[in-house]
Amino acid sequence: MGELVHRDLLEESVEELYEHAPAGYFSTLADGKIVKANATLLAWLGYERDDLVGRRRLHDLLPPGARIYYETHYAPLLQMQGSVSEIALELLRADGSRLPVLLNSTLVRDESGQPRVIRTTVVDASDRRRYERELLRARAEAESRARAALALDHVVEGVVLIGENGTIDVLNPAAEAILRVNAAVVIGKPATEAIAGWEAVAGIRVGRAGELPAPDLVPLLRGDSEAWLSVAAVAAGDGTVYTLRDVTAERDLDRVRSDIIAIVSHELRTPLTGVYGAAQTLLARFESFDDATRRSFLELIVGQSERLGKIVEQMLLASTLDADAVQTELGDFDAATVFDTVLQNVEASERGRIIVTVEPAVTVRADLDGLRQVIANLVDNALKYSAGPVRLATEAREVAVRFTVADEGPGIASTDRERVFERFVRLDPDQSGGVGGTGLGLYIARELVQRMGGRIGLLPRERGATFYVDVPRSY
Numbered sequence: 001m002g003e004l005v006h007r008d009l010l011e012e013s014v015e016e017l018y019e020h021a022p023a024g025y026f027s028t029l030a031d032g033k034i035v036k037a038n039a040t041l042l043a044w045l046g047y048e049r050d051d052l053v054g055r056r057r058l059h060d061l062l063p064p065g066a067r068i069y070y071e072t073h074y075a076p077l078l079q080m081q082g083s084v085s086e087i088a089l090e091l092l093r094a095d096g097s098r099l100p101v102l103l104n105s106t107l108v109r110d111e112s113g114q115p116r117v118i119r120t121t122v123v124d125a126s127d128r129r130r131y132e133r134e135l136l137r138a139r140a141e142a143e144s145r146a147r148a149a150l151a152l153d154h155v156v157e158g159v160v161l162i163g164e165n166g167t168i169d170v171l172n173p174a175a176e177a178i179l180r181v182n183a184a185v186v187i188g189k190p191a192t193e194a195i196a197g198w199e200a201v202a203g204i205r206v207g208r209a210g211e212l213p214a215p216d217l218v219p220l221l222r223g224d225s226e227a228w229l230s231v232a233a234v235a236a237g238d239g240t241v242y243t244l245r246d247v248t249a250e251r252d253l254d255r256v257r258s259d260i261i262a263i264v265s266h267e268l269r270t271p272l273t274g275v276y277g278a279a280q281t282l283l284a285r286f287e288s289f290d291d292a293t294r295r296s297f298l299e300l301i302v303g304q305s306e307r308l309g310k311i312v313e314q315m316l317l318a319s320t321l322d323a324d325a326v327q328t329e330l331g332d333f334d335a336a337t338v339f340d341t342v343l344q345n346v347e348a349s350e351r352g353r354i355i356v357t358v359e360p361a362v363t364v365r366a367d368l369d370g371l372r373q374v375i376a377n378l379v380d381n382a383l384k385y386s387a388g389p390v391r392l393a394t395e396a397r398e399v400a401v402r403f404t405v406a407d408e409g410p411g412i413a414s415t416d417r418e419r420v421f422e423r424f425v426r427l428d429p430d431q432s433g434g435v436g437g438t439g440l441g442l443y444i445a446r447e448l449v450q451r452m453g454g455r456i457g458l459l460p461r462e463r464g465a466t467f468y469v470d471v472p473r474s475y
């Protein structure tokens with residue numbers, strides 16, 4: 001008995017399975033007429049059985065594009081192979097809308113080999129289409145994200161994304177360079193632990209998403225020097241995006257500018273006070289002074305005015321050198337002639353301190369005016385910073401001629417031997433030695449000598465300072 005029930009169920013369920021299977025089934029004759037269709041397909045397409053079966057042909061269910069495809073590919077393939085599978089098409093529903101499907105067909109032939117019927121299964125591919133569209137969208141998005149990451153890798157500003165819990169989620173290469181950290185090491189770590197001084201950055205106001213907040217200037221200790229960062233922060237999702245720019249150089253430049261103003265005003269004020277004071281005194285007491293006193297006041301005025309002029313000239317020359325607007329004119333001349341005018345311009349009272357040794361008949365190729373200016377500056381410094389004798393010499397070498405200016409003053413410590421050639425560097429900036437200067441003389445000298453293809457520097461000496469200038473020798 002059990003077996004009987006089983007068979008009943010089985011027979012019933014075969015029919016059931018055909019009608020209500022999770023796939024559509026239909027059969028067509030060779031001319032395309034639909035002769036059988038299951039309930040699933042009818043439900044999908046929205047047809048009553050009688051509207052479809054025996055009345056319509058497969059063509060009627062195909063939109064124009066699919067119809068052509070059916071004629072040119074589907075049908076011939078079926079003829080040739082006896083079956084086709086997984087053909088993606090669209091079927092027209094009764095209401096005119098389209099159902100994306102995958103079709104699998106088998107051609108059944110009669111005994112004489114003539115096509116009798118085509119059995120087709122229909123798989124609803126709407127989900128699959130959706131899946132494919134989603135796949136395409138996801139791929140496009142992934143590609144766009146990859147491009148975004150590429151942009152982030154090459155943007156010149158540092159970009160750091162800090163997560164809700166304060167950890168570093170993203171840190172681009174520019175941020176690595178600015179913060180001197182290795183992304184591979186710090187990502188995932190709390191920013192305040194991984195980046196020294198991050199507290200200051202994290203302390204700035206965070207703009208709302210979409211806002212363009214004005215950046216803040218934040219100091220950051222980097223190694224043993226201080227860096228200045230221009231930082232803007234914007235809320236992004238549950239984190240914060242920080243944009244960083246290293247503005248240390250700009251700030252240094254600003255400092256140099258304010259240094260220039262401080263130095264120039266100080267340096268100009270001293271002689272100006274002298275000139276003004278002497279002129280006022282002379283004016284107030286002109287009648288009561290004798291000629292010699294008047295003369296000494298006038299001399300003071302002339303001397304200080306000259307100093308004023310020199311400072312202004314140095315400033316101008318330094319700025320034209322910076323702008324690379326100085327022309328050097330190279331010529332051949334006897335090395336000894338360089339010292340002549342230099343000596344003429346030294347004050348008579350100081351001239352006695354100078355001892356000159358020259359090698360006769362040595363020719364150099366240089367800019368005569370420039371070289372004289374350089375040597376004059378070195379002689380000036382030697383007289384200014386020392387009290388003893390100042391020795392000038394030329395020494396002919398194989399390819400160069402060396403000019404030296406040596407004094408017996410305090411000298412320059414080996415650690416300062418390069419520094420003194422930098423702009424505005426004065427080893428005694430407070431002028432406790434009572435000697436004025438702008439710190440531009442040696443900077444100008446080096447710039448000029450380099451433009452002649454020569455070299456200037458300090459020789460190591462136990463006593464005093466010995467400056468040398470090498471310029472190309474000419475034969």
Ligand code: ADP
Pocket residue numbers: 381382385386407409410411412420425426427428436437438439440441442443465
């Ligand atoms: P300044 O106008 O201050 O003389 P320079 O550029 O000519 O500027 O020199 C820079 C600094 O180098 C000076 O301020 C001084 O401290 C130091 N210096 C230059 N020449 C000598 C020297 N012969 N002896 C000692 N110190 C010197």
